[in-house]
Amino acid sequence: MVQAEKTRREPGERAGRLPAGVSFAARLSFDNVWHSFDNHAETLRGVSLSAEPGEVLCLLGPSGSGKTTLLRIAAGIETQTRGRVLLNDREISGPSVFVPPERRSIGLVFQDFALFPHLSILDNVRFGLTALSSSEAKREAMAALVRVDLEHHAHSFPHILSGGEQQRVALARALAPRPAVLLLDEPFSGLDSRLKDAVRAETLAILRQSRATAIVVTHDAEEAMRMGDRIALLKDGRLVQMGTAQTLFQTPIDLFAAGFFSELNLFEATARAGRVDTPLGQFSAPGTGDGVAVTVAVRLSGIEACEKDGETEARVISRRFLGEAEALELAVPGAETPVRARIRCGVLPSGARDIWLTVRKSDVLVFERRAENA
Numbered sequence: 384m385v386q387a388e389k390t391r392r393e394p395g396e397r398a399g400r401l402p403a404g405v406s407f408a409a410r411l412s413f414d415n416v417w418h419s420f421d422n423h424a425e426t427l428r429g430v431s432l433s434a435e436p437g438e439v440l441c442l443l444g445p446s447g448s449g450k451t452t453l454l455r456i457a458a459g460i461e462t463q464t465r466g467r468v469l470l471n472d473r474e475i476s477g478p479s480v481f482v483p484p485e486r487r488s489i490g491l492v493f494q495d496f497a498l499f500p501h502l503s504i505l506d507n508v509r510f511g512l513t514a515l516s517s518s519e520a521k522r523e524a525m526a527a528l529v530r531v532d533l534e535h536h537a538h539s540f541p542h543i544l545s546g547g548e549q550q551r552v553a554l555a556r557a558l559a560p561r562p563a564v565l566l567l568d569e570p571f572s573g574l575d576s577r578l579k580d581a582v583r584a585e586t587l588a589i590l591r592q593s594r595a596t597a598i599v600v601t602h603d604a605e606e607a608m609r610m611g612d613r614i615a616l617l618k619d620g621r622l623v624q625m626g627t628a629q630t631l632f633q634t635p636i637d638l639f640a641a642g643f644f645s646e647l648n649l650f651e652a653t654a655r656a657g658r659v660d661t662p663l664g665q666f667s668a669p670g671t672g673d674g675v676a677v678t679v680a681v682r683l684s685g686i687e688a689c690e691k692d693g694e695t696e697a698r699v700i701s702r703r704f705l706g707e708a709e710a711l712e713l714a715v716p717g718a719e720t721p722v723r724a725r726i727r728c729g730v731l732p733s734g735a736r737d738i739w740l741t742v743r744k745s746d747v748l749v750f751e752r753r754a755e756n757a
């Protein structure tokens with residue numbers, strides 16, 4: 384299966400061969416959206432966000448944070464309890480408006496692809512093209528299959544296709560009606576990890592070419608960073624932070640956001656004169672008042688280790704080989720629990736025991752301790 388995937392063209396090549404955009408991209412906005420299932424706690428609590436025309440927006444968050452529910456509300460297969468959904472400033476769902484799913488120009492790709500096993504690939508893709516004549520629907524479906532490079536499988540049945548190919552059929556089916564917005568719910572979660580990177584890159588290329596606005600649900604921060612023009616991070620039904628991957632990674636709004644993007648060592652400290660002391664050294668905490676309790680988060684990847692000339696002494700407790708990197712557990716004077724570090728392989732000689740650490744300042748984040756961070 385993997386071999387066959389490799390013989391295809393690169394995604395970028397496809398863009399040159401086929402006609403450009405197929406959709407009129409639209410802005411999709413959620414305005415103060417609340418939701419709860421009958422007699423259950425709130426699933427969404429006042430979410431307001433917009434996906435801009437033509438952008439790929441990733442909805443990121445842990446399991447149960449409300450990502451799928453938000454997508455289903457946009458598609459019209461779930462209804463919010465309060466708030467509005469707008470497509471290009473036109474309300475498609477609100478207190479007195481409900482545009483049915485088939486009239487929203489919004490396509491949906493499900494987690495499990497949801498292909499009909501008894502229909503050919505072509506008929507699967509044709510399925511949503513009910514507004515067209517039979518011959519037009521066939522032509523459009525074939526064009527959508529060409530777009531995902533699967534026209535040669537038009538008359539095959541889903542079971543003979545690899546997971547990656549099935550995902551592309553699902554994408555072709557969703558794109559065939561030329562939606563203004565495409566919603567993808569964990570589209571790569573069913574794929575073999577070796578296939579994932581290739582299918583993700585291809586999907587992104589196809590989305591760009593289609594020019595549809597896309598909202599992609601994922602719980603994987605790395606995937607969100609690879610795919611999203613912007614990322615909306617959700618927690619417990621609330622929008623925590625929204626921005627580019629760089630913004631969320633470099634300036635996370637709180638400890639939750641920081642921990643979602645990086646593995647962290649945490650130290651509790653008290654700010655004094657704009658600085659905080661930790662077992663890994665003293666760091667600046669600009670703007671933090673004297674006596675304020677803070678959590679200092681140090682990225683595992685921000686700790687460098689060497690045999691001499693570092694800033695903090697440490698003793699190696701354990702080392703685990705991870706290929707390009709090595710995971711270290713270290714005893715550091717003053718630290719109640721082992722400090723973890725992720726260093727490049729080969730930096731420390733095997734058998735190194737007493738070592739020195741240096742922390743990159745850009746990998747230190749200081750957050751005032753609040754109830755939810757504590």
Ligand SMILES: Nc1ncnc2c1ncn2[C@@H]1O[C@H](COP(=O)(O)OP(=O)(O)OP(=O)(O)O)[C@@H](O)[C@H]1O
Pocket residue numbers: 420423426444445446447448449450451452453602
């Ligand atoms: N039909 C339902 N009835 C009651 N509660 C539900 C129902 N479907 C989902 N929930 C709850 O609503 C919350 C949000 O679910 P949702 O599927 O939107 O989260 P999610 O972020 O997409 O999670 P996941 O990544 O696990 O799919 C969860 O706590 C879930 O248990």
